[in-house]
Amino acid sequence: MTEIRMRVNGVVHSLDVEPWVSLLDALRERLGLTGPKKGCDQGACGACTVLADGVRINACLALAVQYADKEITTIEGLAQGGELHPVQQAFIRHDGFQCGYCTSGQICSAVAMLAEHAAGMPSVVSGSAARAELTDAEIRERMSGNLCRCGAYNGILDAIREVATP
Ligand code: FES
Ligand code: FES
Structure with a gap:
């Protein structure tokens, strides 16, 4: 031990x-x-x-x-002061889940992904571009490590897009 x-x-x-x-x-x-x-x-x-x-x-x-x-x-630990994190709220608004099994991972990943993008971290889609626009293709690529067996990807994408471009 x-x-x-x-x-x-x-x-x-x-x-x-x-x-x-x-x-x-x-x-x-x-x-x-x-x-x-x-x-x-x-x-x-x-x-x-x-x-x-x-x-x-x-x-x-x-x-x-x-x-x-x-x-x-x-x-x-994402909610603060009794308020859900904006990404959590957006997932609810856009039905970014069905069974919910992948959801906590999707949300934690999205929170970090948005911070990575804001810090100028490139992705495979953006290549060497420091601050590529967070297009749907960018979001999909940057969230590609999180699978959803229910196929709730459209709602997940809508939720993240809303937080990324309020
Ligand atoms: S349980 Fe960790 S990546 Fe699937
Ligand atoms: S909501 Fe069921 S696995 Fe994603």
């Missing part, structure tokens, strides 16, 4: 974890944060997406011990 301190959604936790425990299992099974979902457990679906110091990661591929002393944000 290794003792780690991890700040999750603004609260510091001390955890005893085996070195092989994933961040996803630590969040879900040790801290009871079941928003991040286990879809594939191998980095293929994005259902487990959380933010580590504001950067989106697949929690199923991360070891909890690697993230000691990082600021982790899950879907449970």
